[in-house]
Amino acid sequence: MNNNSLLHAAGLVLMVIIWIVLAVFLRNIQGKPFPYPWEAVMAIIHPGEASASIYLHMGASILRWGAGFGIAAILGCFMGIAMALSPKTGEIFSPLVHTLQLIPGLAWIPISLILFGLGNTATIFMIAVTAVSPVIINTRAGIREIDKSLIRAAKMMELSSYRTFFQVIIPGAAPSIVGGLRIASANGFRVLISAEMVVGTGIGLGYSLLQARWNLDYEAAFGTVIMIALIGLIFEKLVFYPLELMVRNRRGMA
Amino acid sequence: MKLEYSAVNHGFSGYAGTIPAVRNVNLSVDEGEFVVLLGPSGCGKSTLLNMAAGFIKPDEGEVLFSGKEIAGPGRERALVFQDSALMPWLSVEENILLAIGNRRLKFSQKRNAERLANEVTRVLDVVGLKGFNNAMPHELSVGMRQKVSIARGLIMEPQLLLMDEPFASLDEQTRLRLNREVVDIWIREPMTILFVTHSIQEALVVGTRIVLMSARPGCLISEWKLGSHGESGAERQRERLESSEYRDLSLELLNKMELCCPPESGCSTCLEKTR
Ligand SMILES: Nc1ncnc2c1ncn2[C@@H]1O[C@H](COP(=O)(O)OP(=O)(O)OP(=O)(O)O)[C@@H](O)[C@H]1O
Ligand SMILES: [Mg+2]
Numbered sequence: 001m002n003n004n005s006l007l008h009a010a011g012l013v014l015m016v017i018i019w020i021v022l023a024v025f026l027r028n029i030q031g032k033p034f035p036y037p038w039e040a041v042m043a044i045i046h047p048g049e050a051s052a053s054i055y056l057h058m059g060a061s062i063l064r065w066g067a068g069f070g071i072a073a074i075l076g077c078f079m080g081i082a083m084a085l086s087p088k089t090g091e092i093f094s095p096l097v098h099t100l101q102l103i104p105g106l107a108w109i110p111i112s113l114i115l116f117g118l119g120n121t122a123t124i125f126m127i128a129v130t131a132v133s134p135v136i137i138n139t140r141a142g143i144r145e146i147d148k149s150l151i152r153a154a155k156m157m158e159l160s161s162y163r164t165f166f167q168v169i170i171p172g173a174a175p176s177i178v179g180g181l182r183i184a185s186a187n188g189f190r191v192l193i194s195a196e197m198v199v200g201t202g203i204g205l206g207y208s209l210l211q212a213r214w215n216l217d218y219e220a221a222f223g224t225v226i227m228i229a230l231i232g233l234i235f236e237k238l239v240f241y242p243l244e245l246m247v248r249n250r251r252g253m254a
Numbered sequence: 255m256k257l258e259y260s261a262v263n264h265g266f267s268g269y270a271g272t273i274p275a276v277r278n279v280n281l282s283v284d285e286g287e288f289v290v291l292l293g294p295s296g297c298g299k300s301t302l303l304n305m306a307a308g309f310i311k312p313d314e315g316e317v318l319f320s321g322k323e324i325a326g327p328g329r330e331r332a333l334v335f336q337d338s339a340l341m342p343w344l345s346v347e348e349n350i351l352l353a354i355g356n357r358r359l360k361f362s363q364k365r366n367a368e369r370l371a372n373e374v375t376r377v378l379d380v381v382g383l384k385g386f387n388n389a390m391p392h393e394l395s396v397g398m399r400q401k402v403s404i405a406r407g408l409i410m411e412p413q414l415l416l417m418d419e420p421f422a423s424l425d426e427q428t429r430l431r432l433n434r435e436v437v438d439i440w441i442r443e444p445m446t447i448l449f450v451t452h453s454i455q456e457a458l459v460v461g462t463r464i465v466l467m468s469a470r471p472g473c474l475i476s477e478w479k480l481g482s483h484g485e486s487g488a489e490r491q492r493e494r495l496e497s498s499e500y501r502d503l504s505l506e507l508l509n510k511m512e513l514c515c516p517p518e519s520g521c522s523t524c525l526e527k528t529r
Contacts, residue, residue, distance in 0.1 A: 149339040152309055155327040157353045157410065167352065171343045251342035252392025 033218050040222035057208040058227055061192060064120060064204065068127025069188045073181055076132045080139025080177075090140065097136050105130035105191030109198055122199040123192065131188035138180025142173030174247040182240050189232055205231075255285040255320055255413050255446065257306055262315035264301055265471075274471035275301045279315070281465060281474060285413075288440050288447045292457040293467030294511060299450040300336070302472075303416050306448060307333040319414065332407035334417040338399040340391045346402050347387040350374050353406045377405040380439055397421070397428050404436070408443060417449045421456065430491065433459050437487030454507045458500055459491045466510055475510055478503060 019037050026034040035043075044054050079097075083090035108126045116122040146169065154168045170177075196206025205228055212221035262279040265272045276298035283289045293299050304310040305317045308327040317324050319331065340349045351370060378384055381401040391399055400420045407415055417436075421429040437460055440447055451457050457464050458480075466475045480494075494500045 147337075147339070149335050149337055150341060152307075152327070152333075153335065153339040153341075155309070156307060156329075156331075156333050157355070157406075158327065158329050159352070159355065163352075163355055167355075168341065171341070174343070247343070250390065252390060 035219045035222050039219045040226055043217070043219035043223035044227060054208065054223065054227060057203055057205050057224070058231065060203045061196065061205040062231065064123045064196075065127060065188055065192045068124040068192070069131055069185055071124070071128040072131035072135055072184050072188065075128070076135025076180070076184065077139050077177065079132075080136045080180075081143065083136065084140045084143035084173075093136075097133050100129070101133040101137065103130075105187065106194055106198075109195070112195075113199060118199050119201045123195045123204075126191050126195045126199070127188040130191045131184035134183040134187065135177075135180045138176045138183070139173060142176025142180075143169055145176070146172035171247075175244075175251075175253065178240070178243050178247055182244075185235065185240070186232070189228075189235075193228060256318075257283040257414060257446065257448065258318040259302065259305070260315055260318070262302070262305065262312045262317060264298070264305070264310070264312045264314070277471045277473045279472070279474055283414075283446060283448055285446055286444065287463060288437075288449065288461040289463045289465060290457040290461035291448065291450045291465050291467060292454065292507065292511075293452060293472055294469050295452055297467045297470050298472030299452075299467060300418055303333070303418050303448065303450050306414065307331055307416055329410050330412055331414045331416060332410045332412035334400065334403045334407050334415065334420045336418045336420070336422065338391075338396075338403040340399060340402055340406070342391050344391075345387065346378070346383070346389050346391070346394075347374050349391070349402060350377060350406050350409050353410050373409055377408045380408060380442065381405045382435060397424050397432060400424075400432070401435075404439070408439070413445060415445050415447045417447065419450055419452065422452070426455075429453075429456060430459065434487030434491050436460060437490055441486065454504055454511070457507070458504055459494050464507070466507060 016037055023034045023036050026032045079093065083093055083097075105126055108129055112122040112125045112129075116125055150168060150172060151164075154164045159168065192204075193206040193209070196204035197210045201207075205224055209221055209224045212218070212224060259279045259281045262276060263274070264276045265274040267273075279302060281302075291299050291302065301310060305312055306319070306324065308324050308331065324331075341352065344352065351374060354370065354373070374387065375384070378386060381404050383398060383401050383405065386394070386398070386402075391402070394402065404417075404420070420436075421432050424432065433456060436447075436449075447461070449460060461480060463477060463479050465477045467473065468475050
């Protein structure tokens with residue numbers, strides 16, 4: 001554990017070193033205004049007067065992502081469970097879900113603009129619609145792949161259907177469901193940033209990135225990218241890592 | 255409390271068409287018996303056991319328990335699975351408690367909790383896993399997992415305990431030890447056991463009767479009554495492994511297992527012999 005944290009930190013340091021070397025090279029030899037890491041960080045702390053604070057952008061983005069991902073998670077779990085428990089439902093929706101998975105998030109821009117116009121709802125829709133299919137697919141697969149003899153054991157013990165569902169089926173499918181949520185969260189996050197660049201309404205990390213480009217404010221642009229990465233990292237460490245530990249370690253999966 | 259197979263036929267349809275799995279099986283297991291079903295791999299032993307457990311309905315014939323046709327799985331017929339089938343996310347204790355979860359609500363909460371804890375301790379003691387309440391299944395050896403699976407069966411207080419090659423994946427030493435322990439459990443806890451194995455030695459050291467099955471499609475070739483030797487599993491095992499009578503029987507079983515029912519001749523020959 002501790003060793004791994006050290007290695008992770010070493011990776012980060014290495015990345016910063018590469019960045020600095022790259023910046024030195026690009027600035028001095030090619031004359032490009034490539035910012036140093038500290039300049040990007042300063043841009044986060046002291047944004048230009050014209051732009052809203054990076055924290056506002058961040059808050060708006062996280063809210064949108066949370067809403068879109070939340071919808072996808074709830075809807076996806078329900079759909080996945082329904083499709084696994086009722087084979088007919090599964091077969092009806094399976095082509096739909098697999099097709100949905102192939103559509104890149106940005107392809108939804110025209111549709112979401114027609115449906116919702118510019119703004120929050122359009123962004124949230126795009127996040128939800130790209131995040132929902134991995135949740136459905138993994139939930140369904142997780143339930144269908146539960147060891148048949150565990151289901152038989154539940155029948156032998158005459159567990160009520162309530163107990164079978166909550167104490168056998170859901171925990172049995174949990175590792176796969178968590179995996180699906182993880183993919184969904186990443187998909188949603190990526191779409192979020194792009195969507196904000198197109199259908200956003202003056203606030204959000206994606207919008208801030210775009211604004212920095214217009215202003216030729218490279219420090220701010222890099223700062224925003226750092227924030228985006230940081231949010232992803234924090235989510236990974238605070239939400240999915242513990243969740244995964246919970247469902248995998250307890251049953252001895254590495 | 256009798257288990258009866260009468261004129262049972264069953265086949266499975268799959269990619270290779272419909273394959274007959276068991277043919278014309280007639281078998282009755284009386285209360286308190288410890289019957290061993292011996293046969294080569296793929297002969298339909300699990301199929302027969304799953305019928306008794308209520309997971310499979312025979313295509314033809316019927317399987318009766320206490321005179322009634324078996325309609326589905328039931329707590330009075332516990333099954334110890336070939337692969338133990340413990341919930342990997344539950345501790346040993348939680349796995350065992352799951353088997354009596356349905357009875358939980360009938361008692362007042364606190365007295366109930368105490369009673370349940372005592373019961374878990376008791377069955378873990380019976381299978382020799384005292385103190386392993388909080389271990390997770392993946393922390394146990396295969397043999398220990400099978401013991402937990404047996405404990406889970408015992409706590410259901412079944413009338414019939416069905417065991418599907420419970421020790422097939424163990425080394426011979428461990429298997430012989432667990433064989434002794436199963437006999438001890440059977441001596442202590444009054445119940446009927448139907449025990450499936452493909453090992454002649456295992457068949458010889460545990461039960462009170464051996465029923466030999468032919469290769470697929472399985473039919474019953476012949477049976478041998480062994481009588482209940484010994485006051486304990488250890489005694490029974492020693493007596494049987496040492497006696498020349500059992501050595502002869504072992505050879506006979508081996509010959510029958512190999513000679514009877516070559517696949518091309520079908521089953522008709524041995525059916526007539528049994529009749
Ligand atoms: N679900 C199934 N679908 C198709 N065929 C099956 C199925 N289950 C069993 N069979 C067939 O029925 C036959 C008997 O299977 P069964 O599992 O009862 O054998 P077994 O005696 O328990 O074998 P083993 O000792 O390997 O466990 C096998 O030869 C197999 O081909
Ligand atoms: Mg089998």
